[in-house]
Amino acid sequence: MPHNYDTPKSKLDLFRQKIYIVIYGVNTPSGKAFDVGLLIAILLSVFTIMAETVEGIDHIYHKELTVLEWIFTIIFTLEYALRIFVSKKPLKYIFSFYGIIDLLSIMPMFLSVFIKGSHILSSLRILRLLRLFRVFRLMEFMQESSRLKVALMASRAKILVFLYTVLIIAILIGTLMYYIEGPANGFTSIPKSVFYTIVTLTTVGYGDMVPTTALGQFLSMVLMVTGYGIIAVPTGIVGVEIAKEVGKSISEEKQKHKEHNKLNGIVCAHCNKEGHRDDAEYCYKCGHYLNA
Numbered sequence: 422m423p424h425n426y427d428t429p430k431s432k433l434d435l436f437r438q439k440i441y442i443v444i445y446g447v448n449t450p451s452g453k454a455f456d457v458g459l460l461i462a463i464l465l466s467v468f469t470i471m472a473e474t475v476e477g478i479d480h481i482y483h484k485e486l487t488v489l490e491w492i493f494t495i496i497f498t499l500e501y502a503l504r505i506f507v508s509k510k511p512l513k514y515i516f517s518f519y520g521i522i523d524l525l526s527i528m529p530m531f532l533s534v535f536i537k538g539s540h541i542l543s544s545l546r547i548l549r550l551l552r553l554f555r556v557f558r559l560m561e562f563m564q565e566s567s568r569l570k571v572a573l574m575a576s577r578a579k580i581l582v583f584l585y586t587v588l589i590i591a592i593l594i595g596t597l598m599y600y601i602e603g604p605a606n607g608f609t610s611i612p613k614s615v616f617y618t619i620v621t622l623t624t625v626g627y628g629d630m631v632p633t634t635a636l637g638q639f640l641s642m643v644l645m646v647t648g649y650g651i652i653a654v655p656t657g658i659v660g661v662e663i664a665k666e667v668g669k670s671i672s673e674e675k676q677k678h679k680e681h682n683k684l685n686g687i688v689c690a691h692c693n694k695e696g697h698r699d700d701a702e703y704c705y706k707c708g709h710y711l712n713a
Contacts, residue, residue: 437506438507440503443455460552463550469493470543470544526545572659587622592615599613606632
């Protein structure tokens with residue numbers, strides 16, 4: 422009778438398996454160390470890109486910053502190649518969201534060798550900070566992000582109606598401000614007056630346009646006071662939906678707790694499995710009759 426033996430893995434397969442555990446094993450010590458090290462490298466790379474945009478720093482340390490850029494590019498290129506090497510479906514990774522971001526983060530420096538000035542696209546490496554969500558993909562964070570997503574989706578219609586209403590108010594008052602103040606006071610057109618209205622509603626207040634007439638100043642005061650309420654409305658809408666999701670989660674946890682309390686202490690005589698329901702007649706693991 423033929424025997425089915427597992428095919429022994431080659432040294433290359435064993436090496437690929439070890440590397441896979443390091444890169445994708447978020448729950449292993451080596452995997453956590455890799456993720457933390459990668460995150461530090463990404464942050465340092467982003468700081469390097471930011472430093473290059475500061476004229477005084479770039480003028481003094483231009484060569485050092487360029488060397489650092491190449492070091493980070495080589496590190497990320499090796500990481501990208503290893504991810505392709507260990508993936509069971511390389512094309513799936515290459516065309517995935519993170520795969521495209523990883524490729525975009527290393528291309529600019531290599532392109533700069535052939536195309537002058539293309540290294541400026543290295544700022545795309547900032548997108549790699551999105552891997553922060555992969556590094557800290559703990560259940561608690563995933564649950565909270567899921568609740569926020571559901572709350573935003575549930576309140577999107579209300580928020581759109583609210584934004585539409587704010588837009589109408591901004592256009593109406595902006596038009597009034599144009600006719601009240603006029604070009605002499607800086608309100609040279611209706612679009613510019615609408616811009617002033619939105620700036621005032623959001624309590625930003627650049628100060629580039631100031632009403633001088635009594636009626637214009639009164640309308641501006643109304644806008645300022647209204648602005649505080651407008652800021653609070655979307656927060657309240659989303660907050661209510663989040664509270665509903667939290668309440669639903671609490672209810673589900675209570676239901677699970679009730680279900681758990683229905684479990685009895687009967688142990689299956691066949692497989693020694695415990696934790697069966699009160700009304701169970703058969704073992705949920707092996708299917709053996711519990712009262713046998």
